[in-house]
Amino acid sequence: MEILEKFWEFIFPSNIYCICCNSIIDRTRPYALCDRCVQKFHWTGKKTCQKCGKILEEGYVHDWCIDCRTMDHLFIKGFTCTRYGLYERVLMMDYKYHDKAWIGRKVGDILADRMQGEAFLPDLVVPVPIHKDREAKRGYNQVELMARQYARLAELTLDCRMLIRTKDTLPMRNLGVSERIANVQDAFSIRKGWEAKPAGKTILLIDDIYTTGSTADSCTQTLLQGGAKEVWLLTFAGGSNVIPSNSLQ
Ligand SMILES: [Zn+2]
Ligand SMILES: [Zn+2]
Numbered sequence: 001m002e003i004l005e006k007f008w009e010f011i012f013p014s015n016i017y018c019i020c021c022n023s024i025i026d027r028t029r030p031y032a033l034c035d036r037c038v039q040k041f042h043w044t045g046k047k048t049c050q051k052c053g054k055i056l057e058e059g060y061v062h063d064w065c066i067d068c069r070t071m072d073h074l075f076i077k078g079f080t081c082t083r084y085g086l087y088e089r090v091l092m093m094d095y096k097y098h099d100k101a102w103i104g105r106k107v108g109d110i111l112a113d114r115m116q117g118e119a120f121l122p123d124l125v126v127p128v129p130i131h132k133d134r135e136a137k138r139g140y141n142q143v144e145l146m147a148r149q150y151a152r153l154a155e156l157t158l159d160c161r162m163l164i165r166t167k168d169t170l171p172m173r174n175l176g177v178s179e180r181i182a183n184v185q186d187a188f189s190i191r192k193g194w195e196a197k198p199a200g201k202t203i204l205l206i207d208d209i210y211t212t213g214s215t216a217d218s219c220t221q222t223l224l225q226g227g228a229k230e231v232w233l234l235t236f237a238g239g240s241n242v243i244p245s246n247s248l249q
Contacts, residue, residue, distance in 0.1 A: 019103050020091045031106045037091075042083035044114065052213055053078040054238035067241045071177075073213050074220040075205065078233035081114040084209055088237045092208055101140045107236050108149020111206070115154060115234065122204035122232060125151040125158045128219055129188070131168040146236065147206040156204070162197045163188055163219060177212055184218040190226045199227035204234055211239035 018025050018034035025034045033041070047056045049065035051073060056065060082088050095103040127147035135141050144160050151158035167187035172180050190198065205219055210233070220231040 019100075019106050020087055020094075031109055033106075037087055040085075040087040042085045042088070044081055044083075048080070049078075049238075051077060052210060052238065053080040053233070053235070054210065054241070055080070055083045065241055067212060071213065074217045074224065075213075075231045075233045078210060078213070078216070078235065078238075079114060079118065080210055080235045080238035081110050082237045084211075084237035084239040092237065096138075096142050096208075099139070101142075101145055104140075104142060104145025105149045107146040107208075108153065110236065111146060111150040111234055112153035115150075120204075120232065121202075122156060123201040124162075124198075124203050125154075125156045126163050126203050126205050126219075126223070127158075127160055128205060128207040128215060129160075129163055129165045131165045133168055143206055143208050146208070150206065150234070159197065162191055162194045163222065164191050172211065172215065177214075180212050180214040181217075184215050186218075188219050188222040190222065195226065197226075198223050201228050203228050203231045205231055207233070207235045209237050209239060210235040 016024065016027070017032070018029070018037055019032045020037040021034060023034050023036075025032065029035070030038075042055060044053070044055055047058070047060070048054060049056055049068055050063040051068035052065060054065050054067075056062075062069065084092075091103070094100055095107070125147055127141065127143040130138075130141045130143070141160075147160070148158055150156075165187055166189050167184075169183045169187050172183065175183055203223055205216060205223075207216060210216065216233050216235075220233075223231050
């Protein structure tokens with residue numbers, strides 16, 4: 001993996017192009033984002049859902065977002081860095097589908113900065129796995145690359161082997177809440193021979209986008225059944241709530 005990363009650094013030297021809009025930037029720009037894109041991103045501020053970490057609207061009175069007040073989650077608590085808006089989406093699509101593995105390091109930097117000051121120390125950092133056929137086709141698991149950089153900066157132990165995706169699930173973006181849950185049901189398992197690994201561990205699960213939490217919950221269920229003590233969650237972007245805001249106050 002180190003060699004692969006050096007290769008990408010050679011092909012796409014970091015901090016020359018904005019990772020979101022591809023405009024030329026100088027090397028000092030944090031996360032290799034141009035000033036315009038930094039301003040367009042919806043960075044997590046003070047008011048976030050105390051359960052999943054999504055950004056809450058100004059004036060929203062509850063500590064938990066509408067989704068979390070309606071649906072139970074198996075993970076303890078989630079953290080997100082941004083709201084999944086237009087610019088965040090452009091970045092993620094480019095990263096995921098256009099062979100730009102090197103963006104993972106920049107997103108990992110963002111994750112590390114988000115967790116600065118959080119008094120939370122997991123035993124293991126575990127990226128949400130993609131199915132092996134998909135990884136073979138894409139060449140990389142985008143979540144693993146960002147988790148790798150985050151774990152390196154935070155000096156935490158990374159484990160990309162223990163949790164596997166056994167079901168090649170459908171993309172979640174066009175699915176409703178119950179379809180999402182069904183799509184990832186029993187989609188994950190602990191790799192054969194690694195059954196002892198989760199026992200008693202506090203695990204920080206990493207994913208790129210958080211929407212309803214069904215993927216996170218399915219991974220959490222597998223890890224807890226495997227003996228993990230508790231599972232926390234860190235994602236790059238939190239999507240909008242799926243439950244209409246006027247249905248609950
Ligand atoms: Zn830009
Ligand atoms: Zn929430």
